[in-house]
Amino acid sequence: MLDTLDEARLEADLTTTLGHLIALPSDFPPGDTRKICAYAAERLRRAGYETRLPMALEPIANVVARRGAGKPCLVFNAHADTVGVSNPGAWTTDPLRADVRDGRLYGLGAANCKASMAVHLWLAEEVARRGGPKKGELVFTFAGDEEDLGPNGTSHLRESGLVKPDILVVGATTDNQLITAERGVLWIRVTAQGQAAHAGDPASGDNAIERMMRLIASVQRQIFAQLGERRDGYMESTVNIGTIRGGHNLNVVPSECSVEIDRRLLPGETVDGAFDEIQRALDAAGEPKASFTIERLRGTNGFKGAKDGRGVAAFRTAIEARTGAPARFLTPVGAYDGRYFADDGIEIINVGPGSGAEGHSTNESVLVMQLVDAAIIHLDVVEELLGLNS
Numbered sequence: 001m002l003d004t005l006d007e008a009r010l011e012a013d014l015t016t017t018l019g020h021l022i023a024l025p026s027d028f029p030p031g032d033t034r035k036i037c038a039y040a041a042e043r044l045r046r047a048g049y050e051t052r053l054p055m056a057l058e059p060i061a062n063v064v065a066r067r068g069a070g071k072p073c074l075v076f077n078a079h080a081d082t083v084g085v086s087n088p089g090a091w092t093t094d095p096l097r098a099d100v101r102d103g104r105l106y107g108l109g110a111a112n113c114k115a116s117m118a119v120h121l122w123l124a125e126e127v128a129r130r131g132g133p134k135k136g137e138l139v140f141t142f143a144g145d146e147e148d149l150g151p152n153g154t155s156h157l158r159e160s161g162l163v164k165p166d167i168l169v170v171g172a173t174t175d176n177q178l179i180t181a182e183r184g185v186l187w188i189r190v191t192a193q194g195q196a197a198h199a200g201d202p203a204s205g206d207n208a209i210e211r212m213m214r215l216i217a218s219v220q221r222q223i224f225a226q227l228g229e230r231r232d233g234y235m236e237s238t239v240n241i242g243t244i245r246g247g248h249n250l251n252v253v254p255s256e257c258s259v260e261i262d263r264r265l266l267p268g269e270t271v272d273g274a275f276d277e278i279q280r281a282l283d284a285a286g287e288p289k290a291s292f293t294i295e296r297l298r299g300t301n302g303f304k305g306a307k308d309g310r311g312v313a314a315f316r317t318a319i320e321a322r323t324g325a326p327a328r329f330l331t332p333v334g335a336y337d338g339r340y341f342a343d344d345g346i347e348i349i350n351v352g353p354g355s356g357a358e359g360h361s362t363n364e365s366v367l368v369m370q371l372v373d374a375a376i377i378h379l380d381v382v383e384e385l386l387g388l389n390s
Contacts, residue, residue, distance in 0.1 A: 022108060023097045033061045052064045056151070058078070061080075070135065074165070076171070078143075082108055092106075116353065133388065135387055154340050158340075167309075170350045176352065177327060180309075181233075182348075183267070185300055185335045192215060210258040211292065212259060215303055232266045243259065300339040303338070305347055306347075315351060
């Protein structure tokens with residue numbers, strides 16, 4: 001059983017750390033996480049972890065810190081990048097300076113996801129103070145490239161073999177509740193080609209925007225209109241046409257048009273299957289084969305984990321012990337970095353302080369007490385799964 005924590009000191013430690021993280025800009029674009037990852041890596045080194053700073057593409061840095069060996073391998077992951085400040089004038093405080101008032105801490109990334117990052121840093125140091133894990137391997141990872149759903153953050157850590165978890169705990173804005181099922185993500189771009197001509201004689205050209213309208217109408221008719229029928233509990237199969245670009249002048253028949261499409265997939269759907277489905281619907285539109293292309297921009301499958309796995313059971317017990325109420329299972333709107341491990345047969349748990357409504361919002365904030373609760377819950381989980389030498 002863990003000894004009693006000084007919660008006042010814990011609160012001070014967490015708010016100080018979160019303030020340091022907020023003051024280190026890591027917004028995308030450009031997604032430069034070198035300074036914030038260097039800060040985290042130095043703290044982890046001082047705590048006795050074997051620490052690396054892998055980087056697949058500058059300036060997107062990552063951190064991998066490990067202690068112990070063997071099974072199970074328990075990995076904590078949080079992303080270090082944030083979105084940018086879209087409307088600085090609407091912020092009531094400096095986005096890069098933590099401001100605590102009325103029980104909340106304000107700042108860019110305060111909830112998404114520097115709150116989890118602060119909790120994980122405290123957790124790593126507290127576990128070290130208690131002598132490290134008694135069994136298995138404990139790994140902490142901080143990654144960039146999450147806000148772009150890109151390949152150079154957590155995806156790189158998996159693909160390079162630097163991280164091989166049995167249980168993966170991903171920091172997320174869940175109000176310290178649990179997400180164990182997640183939809184897949186497929187981003188594609190469709191480009192239609194045409195022939196430029198003078199707008200005064202449109203028949204002498206080939207309008208790429210009109211071709212795109214016919215292509216999208218075919219996909220809408222054959223696939224998108226029926227997606228509402230695909231459900232898995234509270235999860236829905238969805239689509240969003242996020243961008244459309246075409247033409248360069250009002251009096252010219254456009255020679256090119258492109259659209260970018262976001263498909264969210266149920267755990268029973270696959271990115272390959274969804275891509276092929278859209279390809280077939282485009283082909284059925286009757287446009288010449290050489291007049292359009294489809295390309296995959298991003299793609300990861302979803303997952304649906306059991307609610308009685310070892311990691312989930314440990315979190316359920318810890319959450320109930322701390323809050324006095326049973327843990328709740330949430331249905332996410334967005335996507336988290338655990339999806340890169342969706343096909344690996346491991347246990348994936350998204351959990352952390354902060355509300356999903358706060359992420360990417362003006363005057364982003366997190367409840368200070370949720371930081372404290374998260375730290376205690378996470379420490380209890382490590383104690384349950386790996387034990388501590390103290």
